[in-house]
Amino acid sequence: IETINVILHLIQSIMILYSSVVFCRATPLAPPFVPHRRSMMVLLFIFAASKCINKAMLFAIEEINNSTDLLPGVSLGYKMYDTCGSIAQSIKVALALMNGNQIIFTAPEAPCTKPAQVQAIIGETSSSPCMAIATVIGPFYIPMISHLATCACLSDKTKYPSFLRTIPSDYYQSRALVYLVKYFGWTWVGAIRTNDDYGNKGMATFTETAQQLGICLEYSVSFFRTDPYEKIQKIIDIIKASTSKVIVGFLSHFDMDVLLHEFSLNNLTGYQWVGSESWIFDSQTAKMDIHHIPDGAIGLYIPKAHVTGLKEFMLNVKLLNSSNNDLFTEFWEALFNCKFKELKSTAENPRECTGHEDLTGVQNSFTDMSLMPMFNNVYKGVYAVAHALHNILNCNKTCEKNVQLDPFMVKELFKFEDNIYEVYFDENGDPAAKYEIINWQPRKNGIVEFVTVGLYDASLPPGKQLTLQNNSLIWARNSKQVPVSVCSEKCPPGTRKVLQKGRPVCCYDCIRCAEGEISNTTDSVTCLRCPPEFWSNERRDTCIKKEAVFLSYEEIMGALLTAASLFGTCMTTGVALIFFKYRKTPIVRANNSELSFLLLFSLTLCFLCSLTFIGQPSEWSCMLRHVAFGITFVLCISCVLGKTMVVLMAFRATRPGSNVQKWFGPTQQRLCVTSFTLIQLIMCIIWLTVSPPFPFKNFKEFKDKITLECALGTSVGYWAVLGYIGLLSVLCFIFAFLARKLPDNFNEAKFITFSMLIFCAVWITFIPAYVSSPGKFSVAVEIFAILASSFGLLICIFFPKCYIILLKPERNTKKNMMGKGAPRPPS
Template sequence: MHKPLPLQCTSLSFRGFQFAQAMLFAIEEINNSTDLLPGVSLGYKIYDACGSLARSVRVALALANGNEIVSVPSETPCTRPAQVQAIIGETSSSPCMAIATVLGPFYIPMISHFATCACLSDKTKYPSFLRTIPSDYYQSRALAHLVKYFGWTWVGAIRNNDDYGNNGMATFTETAKQLGICLEYSVSFFRTDPSDKIQEIADIIKASTSKVIVAFLSHMDMGVLIYELSKYNLTEYQWVGSEGWIFDSETAAMDKHHILDGAIGLSIPKAHVSGLREFMLDVKPLSLSNDGLFTEFWESLFSCKFKGLKSTAEIERECTGHEDLTGVQNSFTDMSLMPIFNNVYKGVYAVAHALHNILKCNKTCNNNVLLDPFTTLLHIRNIHFKTKEGDEVYFNENGDPAAKYEIINWQPRENSTVEFVTIGLYDTSLGPEKQLNLKNKSIIWMRNSQQVPVSVCSEKCPPGTRKVLQKGRPVCCYDCIRCAEGEISNITDSVNCVRCLPEYWSNERRVTCVKKETVFLSYEEIMGVLLTAASLFGTCTTAAVALIFFKHRKTAIVRANNSELSFLLLFSLTLCFMCSLTFIGQPSEWSCMLRHTAFGITFVLCISCLLGKTIVVLMAFRATLPGSNMMKWFGHAQQRFCVLGFTLIQVLICIIWLTTSPPFPFKNFKEFKDTIILECALGSALGFWAVLGYIGLLAMLCFIFAFLARKLPDNFNEAKFITFSMLIFCAVWITFIPAYVSSPGKFSVAVEIFAILASSFGLLICIFMPKCYIILLKPEKNTKKNMMGKKAPQSL
């Protein structure tokens, strides 16, 4: 067993060196100021954690104990507090969490410039942590809204396998779900993972159907991933990035295969700190300090070695210490991280303003005040000031600044360079609808395309369809099902189809409800014209017969069978023909009540006349028998009373029907799906069937009496013709009932009109046509002698 070797920093990070320089610039500016902390100089100690959590915690413990090594020249008077008053750093979230956990019980303020994990906002765990960069809670939500803005609902996700990546992606996933965005895959890795783990991620990307990848990575992990993906030339994916890598020039320089071309993402808003660039590029103070840091920095900057410090490795050239810095183009001279340098700058100034308030500085400061980290922390939380560039600096209750991001687009330029173009802004201080604001600038997408990429699991469902989820798949994967008849959807990606109102129906495309066609038996259609013509023909025919009878009213055949009842029968038949017209046309309240009652009363009047005629024939035969006195009891007055009595009963039934539950116009939506049938509802079905039943009862009585009188020995026995007419009448109305019940819509009305006309024509033809035949064509038979002549009865 061997004792593990101590941690060693193997190389100089220019990025970390720049952050340190930004802190030094702020401290020097404050120490030279006469307004802020006059007469007080800030001291500092810089530690290199070398990207190690263990080393970070070790430094934090040393600071908390006050055991850090301090080198102060003896000739320099210095009054130093027992403990460090604040820490500026760390750069990443995980080291910050470790340090903040250690420093929490001591309430030593820690202000980070680049640690964005939302978990660090938890003041119960990290009471002394503050930062000058927004929390990833806002960035993650902003990324989700950005993805939604471009219509990408099917995306992949890659994250750091650390607190920064896991927490940031958790918030993104939660927000994406709320916005209807689905993740096809979500994978994590760390830069120290074996290559087969990263290769596995590349295989997942290649097998995916989504074309957008959300990468919540640091610039170091992104560099490792790009190196692996470059082996597969995966350039057909649109990348969406977090601030950890989206505006990092080193990452852009590594992308030799243009995998990230057209990437968009969020970055800290551009900033400018006057004098900082010049300070960083001025290395004279560093070279005059005789510090070993200068030697290491100079050798890394110019890739050389000073004489006497050569290692066994081959060095191309020897350092002179007078190399020209003006022509150097590398990460040290790159000032693209100026927004982060500004965060360091603001963090130092936050501490200075807090100390200024504690020491009650005006023109001078009270040096007798004993400083302690807890008091410093309380004052830092409450500071609110503006930097010389006009930036407001303050912290909310979670120790976070206001969240504002620029939206960056990677636009490739000549010589394989990339320009970070600002295409919009995300500002959480605005209302929800105004937070995301994209400028009217042309965006370059993957493969240098001008067209916005499409990344959906299923295409949008057009109007007229609805979404049906695919079993076992995310909600973004669905099928588009056409709306059923009578339902519509007039928006894209509708979840449900809306049923049309009863008076409307869906059009062919199922996108709008159109008014249903109203259907009723009208005078304009062929069936209505034919029935109207038949009704008028029957009316005219009846009138012609009445005219013939009136003209020959004194002849034997007219006088033989009670001419008064004959004329009343012709009048009632005329009404029967005409009442059929009330069934044609659009139903109204009056027409509905009139058609059934008029039909019922006129037919009862008609059958009452026939019943009277039949009874007269029977009574006349009985009167010829010896000792019979029947005709005395059934004279003209009794016949009129009989007809009137039978008719009044029907009138009474109709009055009861109309007063209790009369027929009314009704819109029938159920018979046909796409049409409205305008019809007359019966109101009381009992009233309707009572009217028909009473007509049927009288018809049966009339048929029975006529049947009994059919063989009486008259030369012209009218009972036979009444029997035939009642047979036709009963046959028509018996067949009417099933036909009426089964006929849909306006056809039921047509069936009822047909039954009225058929039975009316049957009565007219059977009873009056034989008489008209004799009157017009056989006048020699129209004599009293011929009417009174006896002959043997014929079988029916």
């Protein structure tokens, strides 16, 4: 008796809510869709499915009540209601149960008529009624556990604090659908949704996630199966006018059936369907004559589960126990293809039903429990309540009798985690989000097989959540190739995307990258500029090293300048040899042969120093070329200046009483040349110490080439060296000009004048030419100026003497040097 009292005092009421469209569907479908016999099979199956939900719940309750480990000595009671899909009816029932005075049924032999406080509600089967009920019971914290309501909005604990579910939230399903679409490269898709909380909120999450992943919706339309025909036809027209080949259907299976019928009437085929769990695994939809329209569809479904003993319990159905239900009678006749004589039936079957047919021999979606995860969801929901009560009642071998139950047990449900039934809830009251990837694969016999081709697990790290077996997939039109659905083809490497004005981001043109920019990835948004030392190749997909440009010995211009330099060196050497051979002759000795040989040596250095300007610049070559040029030319000009002064002083020395020869003898000439050269040497040393020339990569001269040149370090040093050379040249020219009227036979002033005129003209024109010449051409201009001025000095000063030495030896006499052309001293 004590045990009975405990049972009577601790009995709990679990309210089961489910919807059956059959009871409430008074409004016919919009034309031209007319319900026919196959449609009635769908509706009858819905009713049968509702019966199955009840049976699954009863199986779980009986299993718990018979358990000695879970809630020992405590029995769970229940009360079931069919809300007919009506939100108002759902709220009415929930409020009635919360108010108490409801008859509770435990076991047939032990009825309990005690006023009941409902401790948990299991249901509803859709989101909108759940939202309404959860809003009402939320302030009382009475837990409500749904097995099929998937709207992500129900995860909001501020609005629905006591709502839980054993099916994943549509938040995860919507995101999983986006990842599935992204996986196959579909960036241009259409979307159709049921116009209720399930479709609208699910598609809202899909749209938001799709935008984040670069997927565009060409259209997104909604409808409900009871909408006017004109609205459904408008949706068909939108799809006809679209260019996308993929349709994402966030639809209930009722709405999907209506839509497929319209697709068939308008001969719309060949679209790749991506479906939500509501219809992707619906066997009745797959059995319709128009199942070829979504053939190859791919979508998500709740993982199949097996509960030991559930199938046998579910199949233990006899019509005699339900003979008072005409709809169930119709279902029985359709299931076994028979007809009852004594019962009214609309079925037209020849065989007579006995009511004792065995369900175990029937193979369909009703008898295959693995195909109905909703049963497992109900089963898990009942066990969640039982475990919560087990914890609240501090059950061990027995449960405490005097525990005051309060509706805050929902908190215990939140804390309830993994057990042998794999039931747990997160902080939002949601279970772990796992989905199987289902592919509709038509067979030769006209049957559609639901093939599991992958898995989505939201609990895994990003990048590993989606796994697919691509080889086993079949697509629309029974194709093995993945369909293509893009607004614009992918932009290949070497191009970038430019959005088309007024169109979504998935519609773009491919523009080739500009010179010096590349894109090495497909669908690049921007082109990357190459580093300074690199340039884009012809295809604009790789940066290649820029060609280094400098005046080299291998190119024609460098080879010609080198040849000219060596030719000038050879000529200077030849003249020096001639002068050395005829060094005793009057014409060689006439004007300080020592300065002549020193001038020839400096000219040789001038020709050779031009070679330092050719070749790839280095740190040493940059310093050598400018220093060698400055010093050798100062030495050269100093010698010419010395010879000019010798000519001028020699003439003045012939005057009576003049002692000029004493003040400008050979020693003074050497000292003059050394002093002038030493000044230049000091200037070069200061230049190299303060800021020496250095190799420099010029990226501005040519956009696709690197100009290797020598930077001056400091332009002051360079122009000081060049200015000093110019100053000596001007002095030399002035002295030569002053000596221009001396007798021709004696002096070489006119030849020096010509040579200095050429020298000054070359270097004056050099300045603008050097400044305006790009890259290696500025180096060529400088070499040309060096060679031209050197050739001018060599030819103008030494060729007339060589002419006399070699061709007019009779004039190479002291008498001729001092003869008739000798000036007469003034009296």
